[in-house]
Amino acid sequence: MTTPAASPTLATRRVAIAGNPNTGKTTLFNRLTGLSAKVGNYPGVTVESESGEVKLARSGVVTVVDVPGTYSLTARSAEEQIAIQAVCGLHPLERPDAVVLVVDATQLTRNLYLALQIIETDIPLVIALNMVDMLGELGQEIDAAALERELGVRVVPISAQHGEGLDALRVALDEVLASPDRARPGPRWIPSDPRLRADVDAVARELPAIWKLDNPRRRDALALWALLSLDENDELPDAPAKLRETVLARRRAAAADGREIEAEIIQGRYAWIDQRAPKFLRQRASVRESRTDRVDRLLLHPALGFAVFLVVMGLVFQSLFSWADPLIGLIETAVGAVKEQVVSALPPGFFNDLVAEGLIEGVGSVIVFLPQILLLFFFIGVMEDSGYMARVAFLMDRLMKSIGLHGRAFVPMMSGFACAVPAILATRTMERQRDRMLTMMVVPLMTCSARLPVYSLLIAALFPPDRIFGVLPVQGLLMVAMYVFSTLVALIVAAVLGRTLIKGKSVPLLLELPPYRLPHWPSVLAQMWRKTRVFLSEAGTVILACTVAMWLLLSFPRDAQIDERFDAQIAAVNSSLPAGEERDERIAALENERAGEALRSSYGGRLGHFIEPAVAPLGFDWKIGIGLLGAFAAREVFVSTMGVVYGIGEDVDEESVGLRQRIKQEAHADGRPIYTPLVGLALMVFFAIACQCMSTLAVVKRETRSWTWPTFLFVYTGALAWLLSFAVFQGGRLLGFG
Amino acid sequence: MTSLDLLNPGSTARLVSIGGDRAFRCRLMELGLLPGTLVRLVRRVDVGGVLEVEVRGCRLSVRHGEARHVAVEAGA
Numbered sequence: 150m151t152t153p154a155a156s157p158t159l160a161t162r163r164v165a166i167a168g169n170p171n172t173g174k175t176t177l178f179n180r181l182t183g184l185s186a187k188v189g190n191y192p193g194v195t196v197e198s199e200s201g202e203v204k205l206a207r208s209g210v211v212t213v214v215d216v217p218g219t220y221s222l223t224a225r226s227a228e229e230q231i232a233i234q235a236v237c238g239l240h241p242l243e244r245p246d247a248v249v250l251v252v253d254a255t256q257l258t259r260n261l262y263l264a265l266q267i268i269e270t271d272i273p274l275v276i277a278l279n280m281v282d283m284l285g286e287l288g289q290e291i292d293a294a295a296l297e298r299e300l301g302v303r304v305v306p307i308s309a310q311h312g313e314g315l316d317a318l319r320v321a322l323d324e325v326l327a328s329p330d331r332a333r334p335g336p337r338w339i340p341s342d343p344r345l346r347a348d349v350d351a352v353a354r355e356l357p358a359i360w361k362l363d364n365p366r367r368r369d370a371l372a373l374w375a376l377l378s379l380d381e382n383d384e385l386p387d388a389p390a391k392l393r394e395t396v397l398a399r400r401r402a403a404a405a406d407g408r409e410i411e412a413e414i415i416q417g418r419y420a421w422i423d424q425r426a427p428k429f430l431r432q433r434a435s436v437r438e439s440r441t442d443r444v445d446r447l448l449l450h451p452a453l454g455f456a457v458f459l460v461v462m463g464l465v466f467q468s469l470f471s472w473a474d475p476l477i478g479l480i481e482t483a484v485g486a487v488k489e490q491v492v493s494a495l496p497p498g499f500f501n502d503l504v505a506e507g508l509i510e511g512v513g514s515v516i517v518f519l520p521q522i523l524l525l526f527f528f529i530g531v532m533e534d535s536g537y538m539a540r541v542a543f544l545m546d547r548l549m550k551s552i553g554l555h556g557r558a559f560v561p562m563m564s565g566f567a568c569a570v571p572a573i574l575a576t577r578t579m580e581r582q583r584d585r586m587l588t589m590m591v592v593p594l595m596t597c598s599a600r601l602p603v604y605s606l607l608i609a610a611l612f613p614p615d616r617i618f619g620v621l622p623v624q625g626l627l628m629v630a631m632y633v634f635s636t637l638v639a640l641i642v643a644a645v646l647g648r649t650l651i652k653g654k655s656v657p658l659l660l661e662l663p664p665y666r667l668p669h670w671p672s673v674l675a676q677m678w679r680k681t682r683v684f685l686s687e688a689g690t691v692i693l694a695c696t697v698a699m700w701l702l703l704s705f706p707r708d709a710q711i712d713e714r715f716d717a718q719i720a721a722v723n724s725s726l727p728a729g730e731e732r733d734e735r736i737a738a739l740e741n742e743r744a745g746e747a748l749r750s751s752y753g754g755r756l757g758h759f760i761e762p763a764v765a766p767l768g769f770d771w772k773i774g775i776g777l778l779g780a781f782a783a784r785e786v787f788v789s790t791m792g793v794v795y796g797i798g799e800d801v802d803e804e805s806v807g808l809r810q811r812i813k814q815e816a817h818a819d820g821r822p823i824y825t826p827l828v829g830l831a832l833m834v835f836f837a838i839a840c841q842c843m844s845t846l847a848v849v850k851r852e853t854r855s856w857t858w859p860t861f862l863f864v865y866t867g868a869l870a871w872l873l874s875f876a877v878f879q880g881g882r883l884l885g886f887g
Numbered sequence: 888m889t890s891l892d893l894l895n896p897g898s899t900a901r902l903v904s905i906g907g908d909r910a911f912r913c914r915l916m917e918l919g920l921l922p923g924t925l926v927r928l929v930r931r932v933d934v935g936g937v938l939e940v941e942v943r944g945c946r947l948s949v950r951h952g953e954a955r956h957v958a959v960e961a962g963a
Contacts, residue, residue, distance in 0.1 A: 220917055220918055221917040223913065223917060225910055255944065256943065256944050256945045258919060258943050259918060259919045259943050259945055262917060262919065287944070377913060380909055380910075411909070411912070411913050411916070412912075412916060412921075415913070415916040415917055415921070416916070416921050416922075419919060419921055441946075442929075445930075445939075449930060449932050449939070451932070451933060451934055454932075454934075455934055539948075543932060543935050543937055543939075543948050544932065544934055544935045545935060546935045546936060546937050546948075546950065547934065547935050547936035547937075548935075550936075550950075556935070659914055659915065659918065659947055659948070659949065660947065660948045661945060661946065661947055661948075662939060662946040662947065662948055663946075664946075
């Protein structure tokens with residue numbers, strides 16, 4: 150430690166943790182980094198990168214970066230390319246000082262394929278041989294020392310689940326960082342066939358210099374990578390055209406010769422592994438049926454498995470829909486209490502209102518999502534960790550594929566019935582960017598719980614409590630119809646978008662069905678908290694800013710004349726009536742009327758007038774227009790906004806008789822009622838489809854890292870909502886309703 | 888010779904060749920399904936339109952339509 154560059158404070162060393170999916174890589178990462186881990190993003194793609202710190206005796210504090218789980222470094226898309234970029238340090242990622250490869254001991258030969266690829270790149274490597282505690286159950290035995298000799302790199306047996314072997318892993322990593330050259334064994338498998346060698350050399354000459362081809366092994370490894378990865382329709386933006394042409398030319402020439410380059414490379418590596426496997430892997434013959442088999446006989450049973458699936462999904466849905474409710478109520482009460490404290494502590498005026506109505510309400514509108522987000526991520530964590538999520542995708546593949554979605558899109562879609570915000574965060578469980586985008590674009594169409602108060606109010610106010618044939622309640626049927634309608638629209642939109650704007654080649658479904666395991670609870674909780682923190686810090690700030698903006702829009706400008714007039718009226722009531730209930734009621738009524746007038750004369754109110762021509766063809770008037778604007782803060786705010794617009798006060802809910810009465814009485818200038826059942830239906834259709842929820846838009850913005858997707862979502866749902874409401878209202882009128 | 892989707896649940900076969908498009912072939916091979924590898928059909932799940940197969944001690948799901956491209960020699 151004499152040169153400043155070696156000092157850990159000046160140049161923190163970087164270690165990448167790689168491995169196949171389901172190898173316990175995330176658990177190991179959480180074990181090593183503890184609470185220091187942070188979620189970030191890989192540049193250019195919407196793939197999360199988690200990084201944290203680990204303290205080593207000699208090397209000091211080292212940064213650990215989690216590489217997305219992969220079976221191979223071979224890539225077909227920008228997201229898959231992250232693995233090779235992270236391991237080799239291709240532009241724009243930094244080259245790690247060492248790689249820790251997590252290997253699932255129970256599936257050794259397949260895991261060693263990735264190990265060979267990484268060894269080829271000539272990066273210092275330590276292998277963490279995980280799940281050694283499970284080998285006995287499978288009748289397997291691994292000689293770690295023999296494996297170490299064959300591969301030429303350090304192999305440390307661990308159990309990430311039980312935290313065993315982690316100290317030895319830290320020591321091994323420390324040693325590798327201290328003398329990296331000893332951890333570079335040189336490639337184990339090399340293309341020895343002269344024809345394949347010629348292919349590799351030809352491709353190596355076309356590799357871009359930006360990939361830092363400072364050593365011949367690295368160059369060979371990248372040439373092999375290009376030979377496997379590139380083709381006519383790969384989606385790898387960083388690969389130069391000349392390189393792709395060369396790969397394609399070599400492949401054509403080989404095919405004319407009766408050879409297949411890819412098969413030669415892959416079979417070469419597996420032949421190397423299979424040949425040496427007997428030296429380090431012993432398998433006792435005939436194993437009895439495993440626990441996973443017995444569980445799967447139930448969970449993948451054609452009838453029972455589906456029943457269990459429905460129960461599990463019902464549980465998740467129920468928790469988001471009703472178990473989260475008391476917690477949400479608690480948060481709302483707490484926010485209300487804080488607001489009251491602030492209102493009474495600060496002198497009345499603009500600043501008081503800004504803090505209370507803008508900032509505190511804004512923070513409230515962010516943290517109110519926490520119960521649902523935490524619950525959903527808890528369930529997703531448990532499903533992922535236990536291995537059940539792969540079965541969900543398995544069972545749902547046919548249905549979801551028919552509408553162009555991934556089997557894993559089922560959980561976010563279903564969560565969308567509770568709230569689109571956690572549902573959109575849950576799309577991260579899908580690997581392909583295209584699948585995530587498509588799911589995010591349709592999740593907001595699912596009937597979320599915030600639409601319920603609006604539907605309840607309109608249905609109760611405008612439709613008779615009759616029963617069809619004496620049994621089927623009209624109101625209940627309408628509610629069910631809204632759910633069916635929104636789901637159908639979501640499925641149709643998914644099918645259409647998936648075949649047009651968000652097109653993607655159908656990828657072969659090659660899911661691994663990992664053995665069932667008990668989740669590692671600290672890891673599930675750490676993961677849950679990390680994702681929630683990202684929501685708070687990134688989407689939360691946008692939601693907060695929007696809430697303040699909405700408040701400004703609906704409260705300003707303040708008309709001094711209105712205030713003076715109502716102050717005078719209140720003073721008159723105060724002097725003419727004795728203190729008591731009647732006086733309080735009169736004053737409260739005046740205050741409500743004042744709030745209504747203030748809202749109608751605010752920027753928001755003017756905007757309501759301004760958009761009236763746009764919503765008039767749907768049967769809406771400017772007051773409903775203000776309600777639609779208010780609903781942008783959160784859909785259920787429509788109810789209280791209408792309460793204020795009609796001068797009944799903001800403390801109304803969908804149950805209030807006063808608001809229902811008022812809605813029935815609202816009339817056009819010529820005396821025709823504004824709200825007919827047909828208008829109510831058109832309004833519900835509008836609410837069902839329009840993504841008038843700034844929190845959803847804020848989360849989409851954060852998840853897609855662009856303004857394009859939220860803008861597209863807002864515009865397409867708005868246009869579709871308008872068209873369908875128009876069709877309902879005008880079509881209904883033509884048929885003689887309303 | 889038959890194809891993977893036609894195997895009886897529980898039976899094992901030796902893989903002969905993989906057809907279909909390049910990406911699918913490469914992906915299967917990288918997961919260790921190579922000519923000569925033993926493949927066992929664990930179960931068919933017709934609800935999801937998928938098969939569960941066991942290769943190298945690992946369970947994978949493959950769609951019916953895609954399994955049709957995998958030629959196997961039964962009775963191994």
